[in-house]
Amino acid sequence: MIRRLAYLVAGAALGGYVVHKLNRTARAWSPAGIAGRVEDQVADYRAVLREFNEDIHDAMRQREAELQGRYDGGGERPALPVHTPGRVTRPRGAIDAPDMKDGR
Template identity: 35%
Template sequence: MFRRTFWFTAGAAAGVWATTKVNRKIKQLTPESLAAQAADKAIEAGHRLKDFALDVREGMVRREAELGGALGLQAPVDPELPVTGHIAVDPARPAPTHRTLPCNSNNRNEDH
């Protein structure tokens, strides 16, 4: 009698365990769950890409400073000039203007 009870209980426990595992897997494979998992992976990849870009930029700045020092290109920047980005702008000089080329509507090479 004890054997039958033991095996019945073991079978019931295995059935409950298997049913639980199957239900969890089914919930993971729903379209909403798959979309959420894909979004999480994309966000994680974006963070890794951002970290990589910051590391590359830091390395570029460090290497540029090393090369500038080795070549003697360390020019002091005038603190009076306003800085836009990394280029100092002289307010006495006008900003360069960019010419736009005329558009030729008869040019058939535009599509190629």
């Protein structure tokens, strides 16, 4: 008799747990549950995009300040390009330049 009572209690507890899990799953897959999850994801994406936007604006402001300092006389002038061997530095297509196709 005690054995049957133990099985009855265990079955009732297991049944209650299964019903609880099924209700929870049904609520999660209901339209309201899906909308809540989507809303949470959108809020997370908005926060990440907001942080990314702030990082981009900070980097842009920093770069603008660097360029302003460099070109407004506050910093050193950018170095002129150095002649590298094998690189043609004479201008091409200049006015009055000899055109090789004419034989001049």
